[in-house]
Amino acid sequence: MNPPTLFSPEATAAALPYPELADAIAALLRDPAVKVPARTVLPLPAGGVLIAMPATDARVAITKLISFVADNAARGLPGIQGDVIVFDARDGRRLALLDGPTVTARRTAAVSLLAAQRLAPRTDGPLLIVGAGVQGRAHLEAFASGLGVTQVRVASRSAASADALVAHARHLGLEASRVDDADAALADCPLVVSATPAQAASLHATPRDDAFIAAVGAFTPAMLEWAPDVCRHIAARGTLAVDTRDADHEAGDLLQAGLDVTAVPTLADWLDRPRPNGPVFFKSCGWAGWDLAAARLVAAEFIRTDA
Structure with a gap:
């Protein structure tokens, strides 16, 4: 053997x-x-x-x-x-x-890629990545190879980390730049990935009406990346989706916004549905x-x- x-x-x-x-x-x-x-x-x-x-x-x-x-x-x-x-x-x-x-890095980014393929109103970018760690890098690579994204903006608490991810994106042949105000960059980016440590809300501005957001940093009820009023806005104006039913008790962004996560469709539910209209907030918490x-x-x- x-x-x-x-x-x-x-x-x-x-x-x-x-x-x-x-x-x-x-x-x-x-x-x-x-x-x-x-x-x-x-x-x-x-x-x-x-x-x-x-x-x-x-x-x-x-x-x-x-x-x-x-x-x-x-x-x-x-x-x-x-x-x-x-x-x-x-x-x-x-x-x-x-x-x-x-x-963990690659399957999480691939889940976001699949969700974008099925749910995103637009898939051409530019892509905004908030958080320049392992998940930021994985999502950059996944969206470039799976969606054909060519323009990337990177925001991070660490300018050095943001610059390193920008350099990696340029090495892949992408047009990339660092942005110091993630909220302001939301106006220019229909694709958004938040991959922060999720110890406090990092994003407070209203996203575009054609935005697709993959929120991957928070995976416990106590964690969040997005201000609760932003989640409530998308719930009222667009579409919420979660990766699996495990998110019912793990999706901190949505739970702290007071939303009923048990009523939010999962990625599996969306496989055979038509693409939704309006902004999309996809909450990923992880699953074996x-x-x-x-x-x-x-x-x-x-x-x-x-x-």
């Missing part, structure tokens, strides 16, 4: 191209064999959390085991660390060990099913070989 294949961060990224991963996520949402129990979150003594996220379909099973420590940047460490273990669901063999932070979709892409060669 061969040992499981160990994927470095670079190999994990290469195995998960964004357009193909978005397609894999759409396919997973249509698969009735997918089972995703609630994730387990264990508080750590120093303030971080250890998160266990299992999922399975008829052929592949995974567990993502990661830690999240919000203040790790001050230690020179990434906020998210861990792995995704991929199993053959039929015989229990370990097939692969994927780099957890890379899977997205990690399973990534694992299915990687595991296809193992499963096919042994079928």
Whole structure:
């Protein structure tokens, strides 16, 4: 029996191209064999959390085991660390060990890409990215490769981080610039990604009527990126969507706006609906099913070989 294949961060990224991963996520949402129990979150003594996220379909099973420590940047460490273990669901063999932070970054951006493909009134940009960390970079790459975006604006509390992401965008052949006022930039950008630490509202201005917003920074009820009145405005004038029903108790932006998240359609609900009118606010909180979709892409060669 061969040992499981160990994927470095670079190999994990290469195995998960964004357009193909978005397609894999759409396919997973249509698969009735997918089972995703609630994730387990264990508080750590120093303030971080250890998160266990299992999922399975008829052929592949995974567990993502990661830690999240919000203040790790001050230690020179990434906020998210861990792995995704991929199993053959039929015989229990370990097939692969994927780099957890890379899977998290790429599947989150691919979910936003799929939502934009299905929901965005316009997909040509310019794209505004608020937050120049790992998720900001992943969303930049996903929207460039999956939507064909060519113009990007980057806002961040750290000018150095914003400049670094602008340089990366230019390296990819995009027209990119730093903006110091994210609220003002909303007027020029129909595509918006907020990927901030979500410790307080970073965006307060009203977005365009043709805006698509992917809000990915907040994933607990106590976190938020958008001012509550902005969320209420979009709820009244446009469309709200969430990634899964787990957002009912996790979507801080919407919960703190006093909105009934249980009545908000999920991404799966939108797969077969016509594109909505008006501004769209897509709230993404995370789900082990997205990690399973990534694992299915990687595991296809193992499963096919042994079928």
